[in-house]
Amino acid sequence: MNVSGAQGWKKLAMGFASHAGFLAVLLATWEWAARMGLLDPTFFGNPAGIISFLWANFVLGIQLWIELGWSVMSTLIAFISGSLAAVLTGLIFVIFPRLERFLDPYFSALNALPRIALAPLFILWFGLGIGSKIAMGFTLTFFIVLSSTVAGMRGINQDHIVLTDTLGASPRQKFFLVTLPGAIPVIFSGLRLGLIYALLGVIAGEILAAEHGLGQQLAYLASTFNMNGVMALLVVLAWLGMAATSGMTRLEHHLLRWQ
Amino acid sequence: MRPMDLPLTANVVAQQAAIEIKDLTLSFTAGTPTIDRVSLTVPHGQFLSIVGPSGCGKTTMLNLLAGLIHVPHSGTVRIQGREPRLGDHGIAYMLARDSLLPWRTTLENAAYGMEVRGVAAEQRRERARDLLVRVGLGGFEKSYPKQLSHGMRQRCALARTFALDSPILLMDEPFGALDAQTKLQLEELLVDLWQEERRTVVFITHDLGEAIAISDRVVVMGARPGRIVTDVEIPIKRPRSVRELQKDHVYHELYAHIWEMLEQGYKK
Numbered sequence A: 001m002n003v004s005g006a007q008g009w010k011k012l013a014m015g016f017a018s019h020a021g022f023l024a025v026l027l028a029t030w031e032w033a034a035r036m037g038l039l040d041p042t043f044f045g046n047p048a049g050i051i052s053f054l055w056a057n058f059v060l061g062i063q064l065w066i067e068l069g070w071s072v073m074s075t076l077i078a079f080i081s082g083s084l085a086a087v088l089t090g091l092i093f094v095i096f097p098r099l100e101r102f103l104d105p106y107f108s109a110l111n112a113l114p115r116i117a118l119a120p121l122f123i124l125w126f127g128l129g130i131g132s133k134i135a136m137g138f139t140l141t142f143f144i145v146l147s148s149t150v151a152g153m154r155g156i157n158q159d160h161i162v163l164t165d166t167l168g169a170s171p172r173q174k175f176f177l178v179t180l181p182g183a184i185p186v187i188f189s190g191l192r193l194g195l196i197y198a199l200l201g202v203i204a205g206e207i208l209a210a211e212h213g214l215g216q217q218l219a220y221l222a223s224t225f226n227m228n229g230v231m232a233l234l235v236v237l238a239w240l241g242m243a244a245t246s247g248m249t250r251l252e253h254h255l256l257r258w259q
Numbered sequence B: 001m002r003p004m005d006l007p008l009t010a011n012v013v014a015q016q017a018a019i020e021i022k023d024l025t026l027s028f029t030a031g032t033p034t035i036d037r038v039s040l041t042v043p044h045g046q047f048l049s050i051v052g053p054s055g056c057g058k059t060t061m062l063n064l065l066a067g068l069i070h071v072p073h074s075g076t077v078r079i080q081g082r083e084p085r086l087g088d089h090g091i092a093y094m095l096a097r098d099s100l101l102p103w104r105t106t107l108e109n110a111a112y113g114m115e116v117r118g119v120a121a122e123q124r125r126e127r128a129r130d131l132l133v134r135v136g137l138g139g140f141e142k143s144y145p146k147q148l149s150h151g152m153r154q155r156c157a158l159a160r161t162f163a164l165d166s167p168i169l170l171m172d173e174p175f176g177a178l179d180a181q182t183k184l185q186l187e188e189l190l191v192d193l194w195q196e197e198r199r200t201v202v203f204i205t206h207d208l209g210e211a212i213a214i215s216d217r218v219v220v221m222g223a224r225p226g227r228i229v230t231d232v233e234i235p236i237k238r239p240r241s242v243r244e245l246q247k248d249h250v251y252h253e254l255y256a257h258i259w260e261m262l263e264q265g266y267k268k
């Protein structure tokens, strides 16, 4: 145990060192190419500039933290409301399959619609504030989580249902003891994707028209040709997406430790 | 055709039977009925096994008793004098597959039936724990099904079934998918558990040897149409040990005897 633990740490350190080395070489090459005029900093920025932008705005100042907060808040609200609505709708569909069959063409059409096309409408309806961003994220999350909820609840092991029926379970017991826990692994794969798409919807909405948020900042920095700022925000967004995914993975490991 | 049936039926008239099937004929589709004129009376406390070829309607009959299927049929079926009803607390049903809930621990699975039927939490935990020890799963209370072997999972399902206080147990080939050694262990366990309380059991199996070893009575069915071919009482005294019986000459004679009747039945 001790030995393997030590070996594990060693492996981790080795991995860390090799990635650090790779990035150092990459960034140094980039910086060198920028200074030699091989890679125009007007369009690509340069690592020193990006790092100093991050330093100025995330360490010395807090302005970008506030913008990050707006984006995260919108994403969380979109994700949570979209997922709850989807799970409830999925439940209704599973209870009333005929309703699902009837609504299917409409839902398919809405789902097929490139969602970004709704943005102008949402901005008119919900304004420039976070309302329109939440609406964007909501529509993306909703359909993803809905389809996984329906698939998960349909895919319940029939043996579990038969056993529970012979025990004389009420519909409520059947739902909370079998259908919901049995569907959670599949619902979770939808939630994981739904969170990433909520972020996508929110950032896209902010880029189009907004007062706050990382997307709005990104659009502003690009329009003023602040390439170091744009690159810095892309790094922050990638980090945000990865944090969201790993948070979901952790939650999944905890909730689905029986798998 | 059913030599042992008469005295038995006479016994039972006085008290109400646990299960009473009269002239049951049932078809899923037009043509040959799946079950053809089956009559079967199971007195309280009897351990009955039903043996028969695949497709003769054993599962169908059990499902009908449990109220799981609703197919037009003629004749009458009564469970403790009542019509079969899905979720009847008088019945505990054990399926061929363990149907343990993978997100529940062994203890929670063993207590599952009681939980659905509203037994208080403290009481069901105590009973489930006792039964897990009885079936040899003491120490595995916190394991999840994926951590258990096939035989262990079936032990847990056995604990879940016996944890219910239903007077009638319906079991559909619970040991059908186990290897010979594990199967013998679980048969022994089932007989031990049953001998403590002597509830009514209807046990379905493909294995005539298993049926004779554990039952008070064996009903052999034939297929197409599903009907009763032989109905034999097993005069081996209780308490029994399934393992010991493997060396018992009465057991082997009975086996040969029923086998012969069975073959005659098939020829008809």
Ligand SMILES: Nc1ncnc2c1ncn2[C@@H]1O[C@H](COP(=O)(O)OP(=O)(O)OP(=O)(O)O)[C@@H](O)[C@H]1O
Pocket: B028, B029, B034, B052, B053, B054, B055, B056, B057, B058, B059, B060, B061
């Ligand atoms: N829901 C159903 N619809 C139509 N036919 C059915 C249905 N269930 C069973 N049958 C038919 O009824 C017959 C008896 O099936 P059943 O499952 O009762 O057999 P069994 O004796 O339990 O067989 P096995 O030993 O293989 O489990 C089979 O021929 C089967 O095709």
Ligand SMILES: [Mg+2]
Pocket: B058, B059, B060, B172
């Ligand atoms: Mg069967």
